[in-house]
Amino acid sequence: MMDESNGISLPPLSNYKLGKTLGFGAFGKVKAAMHILTGIRVAIKILDRQSIDESGGEKVRREIKIMRLFSHPHIVRLFEVIETQTKLYVIMEYMNCGELFDYITENRRLEEDQARRFFQQIISGVEGCHHHRVVHRYLKPENLLLDLKGNVKVADFGLANVMRDGHLLKSTCGSPNYASPEVVSGRLYAGPEVDVWSCGVILYALLSGFLPFDDGMIPVLYEKLKSGIFTFPNFFSLGARDLIKRMRTVDPVNRITIPEIYKHPWFRVDLPQYIADHSLNTSCNARKVDARVLEEMNNLGFNVQEVIGSLNNMWQNQATVSYCILLHRRLNNWTSHEANLLGSPPPKGTDRRDVYVRPVFPDQGKWALGFESCSSPHETMRDVLTVFKSLNVQWKKIGPYNVKCLWKPSVQRYSLPNGMNRMTLEDINCVNGPFKTSNNETYSLCDAVKFEIQLYKGSAESYVLDWQRDYGAPFLFIEVCAAFRACVTA
Structure with missing residues (x-):
């Protein structure tokens, strides 16, 4: 991959910040990543070219060729393909909530x-x-x-x-x-x-x-x-x-x-x-250029005329890839504040494990949090599991730095955020019954909350402990996160 301004060879994924591994396949693995220029998260399928060639690469290349055809809100989007002598990097839309x-x-x-x-x-x-x-x-x-x-x-x-x-x-x-x-x-x-x-x-x-x-x-x-x-x-x-x-x-x-x-x-x-109305723009090669996306790109520092020229010539470069990613976000009607997969550094002067909340959609089905640590990965995970033990969190390790967790609160006094009288969780459920979130999930406040944690490198000096709610009331997820923070900062 070449830097177009000075011809210097760049690493193939220089425009992406890699995150955790999402899964493994026959020819390689899939990792979460962030597109640095737009701040939008993507999934990168990293394929071994030798394995593909030995097993017959026709199927993989046909799949890529087909995916290049689509730009549709209900089809997973392919943004770009980067080839090296040994690897094939397929950059796609990141699907957060599973199958x-x-x-x-x-x-x-x-x-x-x-x-x-x-x-x-x-x-x-x-x-x-x-x-x-x-x-x-x-x-x-x-x-x-x-x-x-x-x-x-x-x-x-x-x-x-x-x-x-x-x-x-x-x-x-x-x-x-x-x-x-x-x-x-x-x-x-x-x-x-x-x-x-x-x-x-x-x-x-x-x-x-x-x-x-x-x-x-x-x-x-x-x-x-x-x-x-x-x-x-x-x-x-x-x-x-x-x-x-x-x-x-x-x-x-x-x-x-x-x-x-x-x-x-x-x-x-x-x-x-x-x-x-069948009004979806299903073709990623549509000649009509979205003016609002161009305005976003102008704000990011791109030359709009160069962007239009690259699109007309159907070149694959930073401009066209960034345009496709931003356009796809518009097709999905996402907000302009994409949740940051890898987290952002906490304000200067905060505790080394102070909590920061990543931007999230108000109606999303899962909440995500991150804790930053300057300790070694081994020490960080040891401390985390020690705190979990004190909080009666059950866990199962699915990787060296990846743990699935289950937490069920005991029936205790619960302080309502609006200053009402203190009530037990059972009292709240008796009065209000189960409640529904904006995506129609039904929970009781006494239900268990399931979540997953993953440790990965956030920078050269620190690691980020990523939290993801899999199931359970968002309030309970916030409760266990707050309890964890209180323990590590005590």
């Missing part, structure tokens, strides 16, 4: 309105794929990711393919539970109809918490799929039943299409206008 599969598992089944909202977004994303003649073929809740605002985005295009006029597909691929009869039967198929079938299974799972077809023996499962016979739980509404039946029609010729799904009465309830 839809985990969300379904935690909630067992969703209320119809919430399931419909997710399903509308899934169909919008799948329609965006088909608009570019891409059939996904691997749609399932594990490949649908959630962002901070609880929006669903289509991910994992490893089995996707491009549809061509006059050419039918024949690969048997995908997850058996979500595959259509024509796929498991080895018959030819056009493409969109197999994605519609998979979406029908996903909608059934959203509403029920389980699959319409399931069996430990694959041949038996295939026979069930081919028969198309399944039952609905009593609580399914008539509209949901009708739509799912039409999406799970065994004969692909008679199966409902996505344009017909848009017209279905059940789907149209509370349908967001931007989805109903």
Whole structure:
């Protein structure tokens, strides 16, 4: 990678500040990072080129080529690809809140309105794929990711393919539970109809918490799929039943299409206008330049005319990558104050472990905090676990510096923030009952709170202990964070 101003060779990830490792795959790992110029967090898939070449790099390169096509609020966005002699760095949108599969598992089944909202977004994303003649073929809740605002985005295009006029597909691929009869039967198929079938299974799972077809023996499962016979739980509404039946029609010729799904009465309830109007900019190569994004780039110090020139020539450089990242944030209607993945240093003069709160969205489903330490990683984790023991926090190590934690408060006196009389947690629950957060999660103040901590290097002199709430009332998460801070600063 070259510095365009003076031709000096720069490290391949000089524009990014790496954070914690998010996961591992067959060809490498995925790390969280921050795009330094815009302050927006991203995910970086780091792939070993030798492993890819030995295993056949066609699949990986096809996935990258397909992802370059999209710029859609309900499709995970690819921002840039950086190649070196040994590595392939794929920089993508960072999805904070995990898989839809985990969300379904935690909630067992969703209320119809919430399931419909997710399903509308899934169909919008799948329609965006088909608009570019891409059939996904691997749609399932594990490949649908959630962002901070609880929006669903289509991910994992490893089995996707491009549809061509006059050419039918024949690969048997995908997850058996979500595959259509024509796929498991080895018959030819056009493409969109197999994605519609998979979406029908996903909608059934959203509403029920389980699959319409399931069996430990694959041949038996295939026979069930081919028969198309399944039952609905009593609580399914008539509209949901009708739509799912039409999406799970065994004969692909008679199966409902996505344009017909848009017209279905059940789907149209509370349908967001931007989805109903098909007004999404699904192409990342659109010639229309967003003036507000250019204004942001001007504020960041970019030459606007050079940015426009780079976009017109479709160059990959700092300007175009920054533009794409900022534009994608606008498409997602995010605030201009993106949460800082790696934290920011505390004010000068504070205790070495003083707490700072990272900027967060007011309606996000998870809260994040950070504590800074100048001790060694070993000493820091030892001190943290000592404090956890005194607070009756249970924990399980999932890495040398990564711990999953569980904290359940004892029934105690609770001081209300508005100065009301002191009440017990049980009193509060008796008066107010369970409460809902802005993303419709329901909690009791006596529930346990689950959270995860990860230690990583914040600077040359300090380490940052990152806290992330996985489940539980935000108030309780704040309680345990405050208790921890009181202990380490005492």
